[in-house]
Amino acid sequence: MAGFGVLDEIVDTARYPLTDPHGSGRREAIARARAELAEDGCTVLREFIRPELIETLRAQGERIAPQAHYQVERVNAYNIPLDTELPQGHPAKIVLERGNAFVPRDRIPAEALIQQLYTEPRFQAFVAECFGLDALHEFADPLAGLTLNVVAPGMSHPWHFDTNEFTVSMLTQPAETGGGFEYCPGIRTPEAENLDDVHAVLTGGGERFIKRLELRPGDLQLFRGRFSLHRVTPVSGARQRHSAIFAYTDRPGIIGTVERTRQLFGRVLPDHFAAAAAAVRGDRLLD
Numbered sequence: 001m002a003g004f005g006v007l008d009e010i011v012d013t014a015r016y017p018l019t020d021p022h023g024s025g026r027r028e029a030i031a032r033a034r035a036e037l038a039e040d041g042c043t044v045l046r047e048f049i050r051p052e053l054i055e056t057l058r059a060q061g062e063r064i065a066p067q068a069h070y071q072v073e074r075v076n077a078y079n080i081p082l083d084t085e086l087p088q089g090h091p092a093k094i095v096l097e098r099g100n101a102f103v104p105r106d107r108i109p110a111e112a113l114i115q116q117l118y119t120e121p122r123f124q125a126f127v128a129e130c131f132g133l134d135a136l137h138e139f140a141d142p143l144a145g146l147t148l149n150v151v152a153p154g155m156s157h158p159w160h161f162d163t164n165e166f167t168v169s170m171l172t173q174p175a176e177t178g179g180g181f182e183y184c185p186g187i188r189t190p191e192a193e194n195l196d197d198v199h200a201v202l203t204g205g206g207e208r209f210i211k212r213l214e215l216r217p218g219d220l221q222l223f224r225g226r227f228s229l230h231r232v233t234p235v236s237g238a239r240q241r242h243s244a245i246f247a248y249t250d251r252p253g254i255i256g257t258v259e260r261t262r263q264l265f266g267r268v269l270p271d272h273f274a275a276a277a278a279a280v281r282g283d284r285l286l287d
């Protein structure tokens, strides 16, 4: 499935004519996504993947899921250290258990639908336009650029804000029960943390802020997770919940820190050490 036709073969181009750069269908899809992102911080492009590939999408995820790094971690919604000095009652003092696990990019085969889509230039350009950006770049991180998020029965992905301003994801396998996506649109802004509202959600009294999304395999979700507190509710039943997370950045060459990489994936690659050393030296020249 390599080569020119990838996009046509994977994406339901009858609904989303991405291969026609100046067509009205593409323009309308972008306008709709932009309007919903502006309104709600979130948009779902339903049935983005061709229906006949939904089972392949699911099965490919299931095959790699055992390669996820499992490590239940004690975190807070801001992903800042738990011993950070903070005033009493600050929502970052509320400790949550992060029970999801990630399959890293280097364990996702090149032929997997999610890997093909993630790297497809016209897909990237389309997503960038939906977010109102000139361009998006693959996160240069060899592990975190593309991941499969695995939430096993009994686990959840608790309330958090993303570090990234734009998040692109796709459910590949739903849970049998639970595993719902909940979010609080724009509960914080670049100007205001709104700590009381966040605190209310984290302690169960924030129903008025919460929206729920019914996601189906093959739907493409675009989301501003940096401003909208969100979670995946506890999964139960026999099946794991799987979702692909496509990480893009607005500048090229960005890579995760050594510490965070070890936490998320249980290992660190030479690229992470090289980037950390280059940041200290201020250049990328050899010693």
Ligand SMILES: O=C(O)CCC(=O)C(=O)O
Binding pocket: 149, 157, 162, 169, 181, 225, 230, 232, 243, 245
């Ligand atoms: O798996 C999902 O649907 C959400 C994942 C998420 O919020 C994240 O990876 O930051």
Ligand SMILES: [Fe+2]
Binding pocket: 160, 161, 162, 225, 230
């Ligand atoms: Fe997130």
